[in-house]
Amino acid sequence: MTSADNLRAFKRDGRIVIVGASLAGLRAAEYLRDEGFTGSLTMIGDETGEPYDRPPLSKQVLTGWVPADGTMLPRRREIDAEWLLGVPAAGLDLATDNVRLADGREVPFDRVLIATGVRARPWFVESEAELDGVFVVRTREHAEGLQRALAAGPSRVLVIGAGFTGSEIASICRERDIPVTVAELAPAPLVGALGAMIGEVASDLQRAHGVDLRCGVKVTQLEGDSQGKLRRAHFDDGSTLDVDVAVVALGGIRNTEWLQGSGLAAGVWGIACDTGCRALDLNGLVTDDVFVAGDVARCPNPVYEYRLISLEHWANAVEQAEVAAHNMVNGQADRWPHLSIPTFWSIQFGVNIKSVGVPTFADEVVVTQGSVSEHRFVAAYGYQGRVTAAVSFNNAKWLDHYRRLIETAAHFPPSCPTPDQPVDSKPVPVDFPGPVLLAQGATVVVTGHNPSERRVTAAYQHHR
Amino acid sequence: MTTTEMPDTLHRILDYSSRSDPYPLYAELRRTPVARQEDGSYVISTYRELADILHNPHLSSDVRNLSHPMPSHEGETTPAFINLDPPEHDRLRRMAMRHFGPPHTPGLVTGMEPALSAAVDGLIDDFAGKERIDIVDDLAYPFPVTVICRLLGVPREDEPRFSLWVNDIINSIDYDARTDPKEKLDKGVQARADLREYLGGLLAERHGRPGADLLSRLANDDGPDGRMTDEEIISTANLLLIAGHETTVNLITNGMLTLLRYPQVLQRLREDPDLAVPLVEELLRYEPPVHIIPWRAAYSEITVGDTVIPQGSQIMLMLASGSRDPDRFHDPDRFDPDRTDNQHLGFGSGIHLCFGGPLARREAQIALTELARRLDHPSLVADPPPYRRSPVLRGPIHLQVEQNGG
Secondary structure, three states: OOHHHHHHHHHHHOEEEEEOOOHHHHHHHHHHHHOOOOOEEEEEEOOOOOOEOOHHHHOHHHHOOOOHHHOEOOOOOOOOOEEEEOOOEEEEEOOOOEEEEOOOOEEEOOEEEEOOOEEEOOOOOHHHHOOEOEEOOOOHHHHHHHHHHHHOOOOOEEEEOOOHHHHHHHHHHHHOOOOEEEEEOOOOOOHHHHHHHHHHHHHHHHHHOOOEEEEOOOEEEEEEOOOOEEEEEEEOOOOEEEOOEEEEOOOEEEOOHHHOOOOEOEEOOEEEEOOOOEEEEOOOOEEEEEEEOOOOEEEEEHHHOOEEEOOOOHHHHHHHHHHHHHHHOOOHHHOOOOOOOOEEEEEEOOEEEEEEEOOOOOOEEEEEEEEOOOOEEEEEEEEOOEEEEEEEEOOHHHHHHHHHHHHOOOEOOOOOOOOOOOOOOOOEEOOOOOOHHHHHOOOEEEEOOOOOOOEEEEOOOOOO | OOOOOOOOHHHHHHOHHHOOOOHHHHHHHOOOOEEEOOOOOEEEOOHHHHHHHHOOOOEEOOHHHOOOOOOOOOOOOOOOHHHOOOOHHHHHHHHHHOOOOOOOOOOHHHHHHHHHHHHHHHHHHOOOOOOEEEHHHHHHOHHHHHHHHHHHOOOHHHHHHHHHHHHHHHHHHOOOOOOOOHHHHHHHHHHHHHHHHHHHHHHHHHOOOOOOOHHHHHHOOOEOOEOOOHHHHHHHHHHHHHHHHHHHHHHHHHHHHHHHHOHHHHHHHHHOHHHHHHHHHHHHHHOOOEOOEEEEEEOOOEEEOOEEEOOOOEEEEOHHHHOOOOOOOOOOOOOOOOOOOOOOOOOOOHHHOOOOHHHHHHHHHHHHHHHHHHOOOOEEOOOOOOEOOOOOEOOEOOOEEEOOOO
8 A cells, every 4th residue: 555545544544532622632623624534533631521711711700701611612613523531641652552541441543642731830838739718720620719719809819920820810800809919939020921121011010900019029838727728828038928819820830741651752841843743752753643732732933943832822722733633634745834923812901912923032122113101012022133023012903014024034123113103112131030941950861872772761850 | 017008907997987897907906916006106906915014013094194195185184093093093993992892882783783673674664565676775875874873873864964975075085186176076075074063063962961872972981091072073973974874885785786696695695594694704805895995105114025115105905806816715706605714804904994894794794684585586687787986985876676576
């Protein structure tokens, strides 16, 4: 049989398993059927129930406007899949092409898509994390619990971490007229993602809305009472704060532990893949039958010097799902690369924040349109004289233009003036906090001497 | 640029003789996506280039940024937001949108549905016993005019007065000093003044009297941006009245004409009213009511595709051509209500995206569904029908239809 015959046979009655039944997994399944895949399709997911949308969980669900079970993802088409829900995948055996579930069941495949995503990073002291009143927000159940706690009218909420999720939750608290303190180790909110200039704007925004914002501080302890109810938070400057709700918003942990021993290039940073969403093995070689999409993928982007980038963005999950699905059922000559420019949005304190590109890939930033003090502007990011990203506050409709500037490697700073010129349009250093990822230690060991015997083995460490 | 004896493609498009079918000329125009004209202006006709420039912050809607200001410039009056740039555009549009759509007024269009249906039903009831109907005079014109008057708070009985003004204003939009009599421009200027004076009179009655209509709400607003000045309210009402007058009329009429040319689609709509939603989207692509944005200005140098447009240049955007671009839409000259990937330019794009789009959509959906359901074996009396003069807001001036197999 030729490979074309093989491909036809696979498309007709092959077996595809998708591990991860959220946005990327569901969309990939739909695209696979769009592509004409008529074989068997199995969806594995650790949560029970239909796939749902997560962005509203830190927004409309927390205001009480949308019930937690009301964010079901719309179905673009029938996918005719077997759903194995409520049991997580526990292992991947590439010698026998099986996914092993936590209950011991084995699910065989011809090709597999890994879309296991990210889970919320829990509070680092387990006993404190279990206190009544301590929350993370990642799942529907989390959001439902926090919504109830907010509805009960807490005297004060502490949000630990002022990234996008933490800032959105603080915004909801103010909208509901609940006193809120935000504790952030960095010098300002959003600074890790968007740099010091936007961080300063975000600080102003939070304080103008009555948030008790405390930057450069660390929460060291969450103290409960004898009933196991959260009462107080302790900070590293020795101060304390009485709170009844604490939301831990310290980012996510990629769900890759189940791939230990699989031979894939999987670790705390995600699962490395090529732009075709094919997973790399430990040696960095491309695999043929294992694909990756969504938050868990770590994919090179040619626009950013081919660096491997992980993105926890809604649009990225959808776009990678489409590319992965296409490549799973097409031959080498018809492969698509995942080349889209990342986009991201948030809504907080009445401001629509949207970005295009990779703001962390920049050395300078300049306001190009609008007014920073009025919280309506566009800022362009540049790296060594070309535009690499843009962020808008209440000005999202211009971002398509900036996407084009990024795609065409346009000169930074953009030179031609537009209407609504900012008062100050001089580029400033972008100023991100230090490269914290460098502190995570080696995850592999290289062995062998001759090119034919050089191999990588995994060196798993305990890490938070 | 070639110089020949024949008028260039753009002038043939603007010429009335091509009104019933400008599409082959659009195809000709698209061979040069960004075409410099002899007078130094630029014409953009391809989808990608149009979509790009509509999101380009260097494109200005303010006539003062043209190096050769246009003769039809409104003069001393406060421009409406359609003819302004940020931040003024954003502020005025935001203040108007507070009373028209989400997030502050989310249910407005949905809440109007029963009234829209009743208005259409009433007009179609009057068709009874008539063998020949004029879709324009009997439905497509009176329906949206009733709706916009009620929305704004303009007495319906004043319609005969202001419809003349609106007509003169529309006629002056594409005024060309080289070919048109000066009278055409003068009538437009006079009509604008008359309409403003009329709206000013209505507004004066609204101050201090909160009411549900848009004029009352704008006159008594206490939103975060404060209140519009009377001049601003008049400009805004003026814009909405004209836009609500002309564009929806053409959308409904073009829609009925297209359905009569595709009887199998008409039959499907009769059986399946849900088809109205994708059908109206396809109409906005295939036979849109607004064909051309006659001018925008290059605020500073603009690069589109391979062309650099100098600062101050006048730029004409051929939206209807872009929506028929084969590089963007598969088989673009086919009317296909089942088309899925249909991001047409029927409502424009970017910050000036049609303000009344959600209302226009619903009006057209309801009108066409009811026409399909209630007309008995309708057929066109003349194909093509007679068209209005304007190449910008393009549509039939009358659309005679016979029913009962008449």
